[in-house]
Amino acid sequence: MASLLEGQARPIRLADIAKAAGVSHGTASNVFSRPEIVRAEVRERVKAVAERMGYAGPDPKGRLLRAGKVNAIGVATTEPLSYFFDDPFARVMMAGISEACDATGAGIALVSAANQEKLAWNIQSALVDGFILFCIEGGSRLVDLTRERRLPFVALELGFQDETVSAIGVDNVDGARLAARHLAELRHRRFAVLSLTLGEERTGFVTPEMVRSAIYTGTRDRLAGYFEELSRFGVDTTKVPIYETENEEKSTRAGLEAIFAGGEAPTAILAMSDRMALIAIDWLKARGLDVPGDVSIVGFDGVPDGALCTPPLTTIAQPITEIGRRAARMILDHDGAVRRETMGVELIVRASTGPARKG
Amino acid sequence: MASLLEGQARPIRLADIAKAAGVSHGTASNVFSRPEIVRAEVRERVKAVAERMGYAGPDPKGRLLRAGKVNAIGVATTEPLSYFFDDPFARVMMAGISEACDATGAGIALVSAANQEKLAWNIQSALVDGFILFCIEGGSRLVDLTRERRLPFVALELGFQDETVSAIGVDNVDGARLAARHLAELRHRRFAVLSLTLGEERTGFVTPEMVRSAIYTGTRDRLAGYFEELSRFGVDTTKVPIYETENEEKSTRAGLEAIFAGGEAPTAILAMSDRMALIAIDWLKARGLDVPGDVSIVGFDGVPDGALCTPPLTTIAQPITEIGRRAARMILDHDGAVRRETMGVELIVRASTGPARKG
DNA sequence: GCAGAAATTTGAATCGATCCAACAAAAATG
DNA sequence: CATTTTTGTTGGATCGATTCAAATTTCTGC
Numbered sequence: 001m002a003s004l005l006e007g008q009a010r011p012i013r014l015a016d017i018a019k020a021a022g023v024s025h026g027t028a029s030n031v032f033s034r035p036e037i038v039r040a041e042v043r044e045r046v047k048a049v050a051e052r053m054g055y056a057g058p059d060p061k062g063r064l065l066r067a068g069k070v071n072a073i074g075v076a077t078t079e080p081l082s083y084f085f086d087d088p089f090a091r092v093m094m095a096g097i098s099e100a101c102d103a104t105g106a107g108i109a110l111v112s113a114a115n116q117e118k119l120a121w122n123i124q125s126a127l128v129d130g131f132i133l134f135c136i137e138g139g140s141r142l143v144d145l146t147r148e149r150r151l152p153f154v155a156l157e158l159g160f161q162d163e164t165v166s167a168i169g170v171d172n173v174d175g176a177r178l179a180a181r182h183l184a185e186l187r188h189r190r191f192a193v194l195s196l197t198l199g200e201e202r203t204g205f206v207t208p209e210m211v212r213s214a215i216y217t218g219t220r221d222r223l224a225g226y227f228e229e230l231s232r233f234g235v236d237t238t239k240v241p242i243y244e245t246e247n248e249e250k251s252t253r254a255g256l257e258a259i260f261a262g263g264e265a266p267t268a269i270l271a272m273s274d275r276m277a278l279i280a281i282d283w284l285k286a287r288g289l290d291v292p293g294d295v296s297i298v299g300f301d302g303v304p305d306g307a308l309c310t311p312p313l314t315t316i317a318q319p320i321t322e323i324g325r326r327a328a329r330m331i332l333d334h335d336g337a338v339r340r341e342t343m344g345v346e347l348i349v350r351a352s353t354g355p356a357r358k359g
Numbered sequence: 360m361a362s363l364l365e366g367q368a369r370p371i372r373l374a375d376i377a378k379a380a381g382v383s384h385g386t387a388s389n390v391f392s393r394p395e396i397v398r399a400e401v402r403e404r405v406k407a408v409a410e411r412m413g414y415a416g417p418d419p420k421g422r423l424l425r426a427g428k429v430n431a432i433g434v435a436t437t438e439p440l441s442y443f444f445d446d447p448f449a450r451v452m453m454a455g456i457s458e459a460c461d462a463t464g465a466g467i468a469l470v471s472a473a474n475q476e477k478l479a480w481n482i483q484s485a486l487v488d489g490f491i492l493f494c495i496e497g498g499s500r501l502v503d504l505t506r507e508r509r510l511p512f513v514a515l516e517l518g519f520q521d522e523t524v525s526a527i528g529v530d531n532v533d534g535a536r537l538a539a540r541h542l543a544e545l546r547h548r549r550f551a552v553l554s555l556t557l558g559e560e561r562t563g564f565v566t567p568e569m570v571r572s573a574i575y576t577g578t579r580d581r582l583a584g585y586f587e588e589l590s591r592f593g594v595d596t597t598k599v600p601i602y603e604t605e606n607e608e609k610s611t612r613a614g615l616e617a618i619f620a621g622g623e624a625p626t627a628i629l630a631m632s633d634r635m636a637l638i639a640i641d642w643l644k645a646r647g648l649d650v651p652g653d654v655s656i657v658g659f660d661g662v663p664d665g666a667l668c669t670p671p672l673t674t675i676a677q678p679i680t681e682i683g684r685r686a687a688r689m690i691l692d693h694d695g696a697v698r699r700e701t702m703g704v705e706l707i708v709r710a711s712t713g714p715a716r717k718g
Numbered sequence: 719g720c721a722g723a724a725a726t727t728t729g730a731a732t733c734g735a736t737c738c739a740a741c742a743a744a745a746a747t748g
Numbered sequence: 749c750a751t752t753t754t755t756g757t758t759g760g761a762t763c764g765a766t767t768c769a770a771a772t773t774t775c776t777g778c
Contacts, residue, residue, distance in 0.1 A: 023728090029765065059765070061765080062424060082454045098441040382758090418733095424734075
C-alpha cells in the first residue's frame with residue numbers, strides 16, 4: 001500500500017492528487033479541510049487516491065501562507081534554550097504559559113540563541129503569531145529585535161520604562177518594602193543588599209550615583225522600596241552595601257565575600273532573587289554561620305525551590321504562573337492595544353528569617 | 360518615523376517596497392537575503408524605502424514555503440504542555456535536546472494536546488522539520504499520527520517493537536538485572552515490583568499471563584531482567600507481586616497499599632521509575648517504615664531529584680541528556696535511514712538501599 | 719418534464735517570498 | 749573602438765496550499 005510511488009524525489013502535492021483523481025484543486029483541498037461539503041462518493045475517491053499515492057496530507061507550509069496564522073506563540077530569551085528547563089523561575093512561568101496555550105490548542109516555539117547575530121535571525125524567522133520576551137540581561141536588545149517583527153509581544157519582568165511596549169511586571173517597590181519591613185520588624189539594623197543588574201553588564205558594589213542612573217527600573221524600584229522602608233525604621237541607608245551580581249553562582253558568591261569582608265557584618269540580607277538568596281544560604285552555611293540565627297535572608301520571586309531548601313526561604317512571592325497565563329493570553333487574544341499590567345506580590349514568611357540577635 | 364503608513368489594514372509586502380523603490384521584486388528580495396550582490400546605491404535606497412514604509416522584513420511565512428525547511432524540531436507528547444517543564448525526566452531530556460539545537464541554531468516547537476483530535480491536528484499542522492516523540496502512555500497512537508506526516512522522527516523510550524521506526528532507548532533488561540542483583544546481593548529475598556504500564560490503561564496487580572501479552576516491550580524487558588536475576592539468586596519469582604501503575608501519585612500509592620496489605624511485606628522494592636520510587640519513599644516514611652532499614656528501594660531513570668531526596672535514591676541511571684542530544688541530532692542530520700540505538704545504563708548506589716534485616 | 723432552489727464543483731486569484739535564466743549595463747581587454 | 753568579461757537587474761516560475769465567485773449538476777415540487 002501507500003508505497004507505489006514511494007522513494008521518489010519530489011513529495012506529492014495536493015495538486016498531484018487532484019489530477020490523479022480527476023478533480024480540481026479546489027475540490028481536492030475541500031476533501032481535506034472541509035470534507036462535509038464534498039459529495040461522499042468524490043470524497044472517498046480522492047481519499048483513496050491520496051492513500052494510494054502516499055500523500056501526507058495538506059502541507060502546513062502551504063496552508064500557513066494562505067491562513068496567515070501559525071497558531072503558536074514564541075517565547076524568547078537571550079539565554080541558551082536550556083534556560084527554559086533549568087531555571088526554576090522560567091519553569092514556573094512556562095507552566096503558566098503552557099496552561100493558556102493548552103486551553104486554546106496553541107503551540108509553543110522556543111526561541112533563543114548563543115550569539116547576537118543568531119538571535120536576531122531566529123527572531124526574524126520564528127514562525128509564531130507573537131512573542132513573550134524573557135527580559136533578563138540584554139532585555140532591551142531583545143525588545144528592539146522583536147519590535148522589528150511587528151508582531152504582538154509582551155515583555156516579562158520588564159526592567160525599563162518604555163510605555164510603548166506591552167508588559168507584565170510586579171509591584172517592585174511594594175515587594176521590596178514588604179521584605180525590608182519584615183526584617184526591620186525583626187529588629188535587624190545592619191543590612192546588605194544582593195542586587196540584580198542595574199543596566200550594564202557589571203558586578204560589584206554600587207554607588208548611589210549609579211542607582212540614580214540605572215537603566216533597569218525594576219532593579220531601581222526594588223532598591224528604592226528597600227531603602228524607603230529601612231529609613232522609616234531609622235536605618236542609615238547610606239551605610240547599607242549594595243552588591244550588583246549577574247544573578248548566578250559566581251558573582252553572587254563574590255558579592256558575599258565582599259560584603260562579609262567589611263568591618264561590621266550584616267545580620268540581614270535583602271536578595272533581589274530567590275536564586276541569589278539560595279546561593280547565599282549555601283554560602284553562609286558553608287562558612288559556619290547560622291541562618292537565621294546569625295543572618296536572616298529574604299529572597300524575591302517565590303520559586304518552588306525556596307520552600308524545599310534548608311532552611312525554607314522567606315521571600316516575596318510573585319504570582320509567576322498567573323503572569324505566564326496572562327502573558328500568553330495577551331498574545332492569543334491580541335487586539336492591538338498596548339497593555340501594561342502590574343501584579344501584586346506577597347510576603348511569604350518561612351524559616352530563613354528570625355529576630356536579630358541582641359547586641 | 361516608520362509610521363507614515365502605519366495602522367493600515369494590509370501589512371506591507373516585499374512587492375510593495377519593490378514598487379515604491381522602483382526596482383523588481385527580485386532585487387528587493389536580494390536586498391534582504393543577499394545584500395552583497397546588489398549595488399550599494401540601490402541597496403540603500405530600497406532599505407530606506409522599507410524603513411520609511413515600516414516594512415517588517417521578509418515574512419518567514421513566505422520564505423518558508425520557498426525554502427522548504429523550518430529549522431525547528433518538534434517535540435511531541437500526549438501529556439499536557441506543562442509536562443515538559445514539570446517532569447524531571449522530561450526536563451533533563453529537553454536539556455539534551457536544547458543543547459543540540461543551540462549548537463546548530465535550530466528552534467524547538469512543543470507539540471501536545473489535551474484530547475486526541477487536537478493532538479492529531481497539532482501534529483499535522485506543526486511547522487517543523489521532524490519530530491522527537493515522548494512515548495509515554497499512548498505512545499503507539501502518537502507514533503501512528505506522526506508517521507502520517509512523513510517527516511523524520513525518533514521515538515524516545517520506545518515501548519514497543521517496531522523496527523521501521525527510529526528510536527533511542529536503553530538496555531532495559533540489563534538495567535533491571537543490575538537493580539535486582541544489587542538488592543539480591545544485599546540479601547533481600549522478599550520483593551515487590553512497581554511496574555510501568557504494560558499496554559492498556561489499567562492499574563493493579565499483574566499476572567504472568569498479562570506480562571506475556573504486554574504491548575510495551577520496555578516494561579516487559581525490565582520485568583524479565585528483574586526476574587531473571589532474582590531467579591539466579593534462588594528467589595521464587597512467582598511470589599513477587601507486580602503492581603502496574605500509571606507512573607503518578609495516585610496509582611502508585613494504591614499499589615503500595617495493595618502490596619503492603621498482603622501477608623508478608625517485602626523488604627525490597629524494584630520501581631521502574633524514579634518517580635514511583637520517590638513516591639514510595641514518601642509513602643513508607645509516612646507509614647513509619649525506615650528506608651532502607653525496613654525497606655530498600657531501587658528506582659530507574661536517574662533523575663536529579665533522586666540525589667536530593669532523603670534518603671538519596673539508589674537507581675539505574677539512563678544517560679538522559681545524551682539520549683536527548685542524540686535524538687535531536689538524528690533529526691537535524693537526518694539521512695533517511697532508520698536508526699535504533701540502545702544506550703547503556705548504570706547502577707548508582709545511594710542511600711535508599713541497605714542490607715536486608717536478619718530474619 | 720420543467721422551472722427554480724439547493725448542492726457541488728471549478729479554476730483563477732492569492733498568500734509572500736526566493737530562484738534563476740535571460741538580459742542590460744558597466745568594466746576590462748585587445 | 750569593438751569585443752569579451754564582469755557585475756547587476758529583471759520578471760516569470762515556483763513553493764503548496766485555500767478561497768470565492770461563477771458555472772455546473774442534482775434535487776424538489778408541481
